[in-house]
Amino acid sequence: MTKVISIANQKGGVGKTTTCVNVAAFMAAMGKKVLVVDIDPQGNATSGLGIVKKDLKASVYNVLAGENKAKQVILPTSIERLHILPSNIDLAGAEIELVGVSGREKVLRSVLTPLRNVYDYILIDCPPSLSLLTVNALTASDSILIPIPGEFYALEGLSQLMNTVRLAKKILNPNFDIEGVVLTLYDGRSNLVGNVTQEILKYFGKKVFTTRIPRNVRLGEAPSYGMPILQYDPRCVGSIAYKNLTEEILTRNGDTYQKLTNLGSFKRKRKKQF
Secondary structure: OOEEEEEOOOOOOOOHHHHHHHHHHHHHHOOOOEEEEEOOOOOHHHHHOOOOHHHOOOOHHHHHOOOOOHHHHOEEOOOOOEEEEOOOHHHHHHHHHHOOOOOHHHHHHHHHHHHOOOOOEEEEEOOOOOOHHHHHHHHHOOEEEEEEEOOHHHHHOHHHHHHHHHHHHHHHOOOOEEEEEEEEEEOOOOHHHHHHHHHHHHHHHHHEEEEEEEOOHHHHHHHHHOOOHHHHOOOOHHHHHHHHHHHHHHHHOOOOOOOOOOHHHHOOOOOOOO
16 A cells, blocks of 8 residues: 655755655665655756756646646656656646635645555655645645754744644544654764754654764755766765665565665766756
C-alpha cells in the first residue's frame, strides 16, 4: 500500500525541497516506485529533478483545477522508478481559485487517491507557508516529515506548525501522524546547534531521526544542474547522509529495500541548467 508523506515546514530555507528530492531519489534507487508531487509555486523540486518549468505544457495546477488527470501530467525523471507531478508559477493562483471550491482542503487527496496503487511512496514538497496548498497536502498525506535546521529561529515557528498538524489530524485527517523530524544544515561544532538539538529531542523524542544532514556545498550545487545529489556527487557527505536517512525511513516503515553498494555508478555528467 502506498504511503503519502508531506515534507513541510512553514519556514523557508530549512532544506525541505532538498530533503524531498534526495530522499525520493534514494528511495527509487533502492527499488521503490516513487512520485514527487511539487505543490510549491516556486517549482524548486521540479527543476531540481531536471524538468524545465518553462517547457511544461501542463502542471499540478491544471490537475488541481480539474483540467487534466494526474496521469496525463506526471513526468519521468532521469532516475528509474522516480516520477514527478511538476509545478510552476501557474500554481500561485490556485489558492485564490480553491477558496470558492466545496471541500477545497481535500482537492489534492482526490487527485492522489487513484495513484495509491501505482507508487510505493508519494512525497509532497510543500510551500514554505501554512497555506491552503499545505493544508491540502496534510489532508492527502499519511504523515509529515519535518526538516528543522539547528538554529534558534527554527524553533520559533514550531508551535504554529504543530498546531496546524493537530488541527489537520483532528478535523481533516484522523489517521495523520508525524513521520519524523530530520535535523538539517547541521554543524555539530556549534554550541547553539547543540542546544537547539536538545530542545528538538526533548519535544519530539524518538520521532527525531538519528541521521543528521550536514551543511554541504555539494547539496547546494546539485539543483542548478537539475540533479539529486545521488547523481551529482554520490560519494559526498551530503549524499551519504541522505542515503542513511532514506534507509532509516524505510526501516521505520518495516519496508525492505535494495542495498546500494556502488554509489559511484549513479554519477552523471554535469550540465549546468541555470
